[in-house]
Amino acid sequence: MRDPLPSYPGYSLRRAANATAADLSARLGAIGMKQVDASILLLLADNPEVTASALGRQLDIQRxxxxxLLKRLEDAGLIARTPIDGKSQGLALTEEGRETMTKARVIIDRFESELLARVPAEHRDHLLPALDALWR
Amino acid sequence: MRDPLPSYPGYSLRRAANATAADLSARLGAIGMKQVDASILLLLADNPEVTASALGRQLDIQRxxxxxLLKRLEDAGLIARTPIDGKSQGLALTEEGRETMTKARVIIDRFESELLARVPAEHRDHLLPALDALWR
DNA sequence: TATGGATTGCTATGATCAACAACAATCGCT
DNA sequence: AGCGATTGTTGTTGATCATAGCAATCCATA
Incomplete structure (x- = not known):
């Protein structure tokens, strides 16, 4: 079947994103995590006491x-909230959250390196800069 | 806020795909089309009388x-079905469907060239081959 | 030619996800 | 003191996708 779609970078971008996302989802599922969960945990590891709003802004997720999302992580005992002032609350990893985050990071690091390995060497170093130009 | 995520190619891939997809969706919305609709019309233009199943396989959409999806396009008068045998039916663009497909292709071509233009010249030619390696 | 496995188109349903509007409480600037 | 902006939240909606199941039909082979 003749298919003109894959010659469009935008189409290939979407297909590649879907394929890799499905892969990562399956891997993170092994430890009961979703991609958003892992993103939040990783962000929290580097930025303790950030607010839910700030997190959402960084990840492009509406308040x-x-x-x-946060309720699930809190119920799972992975994050804790501490009041900053009357209306804001700081988020931070619990001890268990930190452990889970570490596991997630191992999975993600492996996933990312395998992803890059699939890209032919001559194109490899161009991927990230090219992608960055499309959304940053 | 410190954010380690954009250094992951897989993460940037997802973000870039989301950003560009939102852009294209907005543009196609101007003629009442969605991305899937346009994909189907483009595919149908090159492959008259293909079956719904074959189309789904090509686009990774379940039967x-x-x-x-097809019902919407048929109700809009863009595609027509003709029986092939007792259980299969061939799909093809109507005259109106061909016109809409042409409009969609103009929009997509412009979108794709603007997308590529955003990529720095030294990375541009590497994007499509790199993406292809991730899903083909 | 009969038959069993695969294929096609379809119904129905449920899960997930993101967008949107609205709200009370609070903050911070003037 | 007052007012606009921000925060966390509720509730709802629409879109998307996976899954299971079903009747009709096909096709290859015994």
Whole structure:
């Protein structure tokens, strides 16, 4: 079947993103994590006491949609909230959260290196800069 | 805020795909099209009389989910079905479907060239081959 | 030619996800 | 003191996708 779509970079971009995301999802699923969960944990590891709003801004997730996300992580005992002032609350990893984050990071690091390994050597170093130009 | 995520190619891949997809969606919305719709029309333009199943396989869309998709396009008068045998039916663009497909292709071509233009020249030619390696 | 496995189109359903509007409480600047 | 902006939240909606199941039809082979 003749298919003109793969010659479009934008189309290949979407297909590649879907394929790799499915792969990573499966791997993170092994430790009961989703990609968003892992993103939040990684961000929290580097930025203790950030606010839910700030997290959402960084990840492009609306405030309202952060609520169930954070609730799940809190119920799982991975993050804790501490009041900053009357309306803001700081988020931080619990001890268990830190352990889970470490596991997630191992999985992600392996995933990312395998991803890069699939790219032919002559194109490899160009991938990240090219992608950055498309959304940063 | 310190953010280790953008240094991961896989993460940037997802973000870039989301950003560009949102852009294209907005542009196609101007003619009442969605990305899937346009994909189907483009594919149909090059492959008249293909079957719904074959289309779904090519686009990685399950048979069951093709039904409402094709129904919308048929109700809009963009595609027509002709029986091939007792159980299969060939899909093809109507005259109106061909016109809409042409409009969509103009939009997509412009979108894709603007997308490539955003990539620094030294990385540009590496993007498509790199992406291809990730899903083909 | 009969038959069993695969294929096609479809219905129905559930899960997940993101967008949106609205709200009360609080903050911070003037 | 007052006012606009921010925060966390609720509730709802629409879109997308996976899954299971089903009847009809096909195709290859015994």
């Amino acid at each position: 309202a949609n952060m609520v169930p | 069951a989910n093709m039904v409402p």
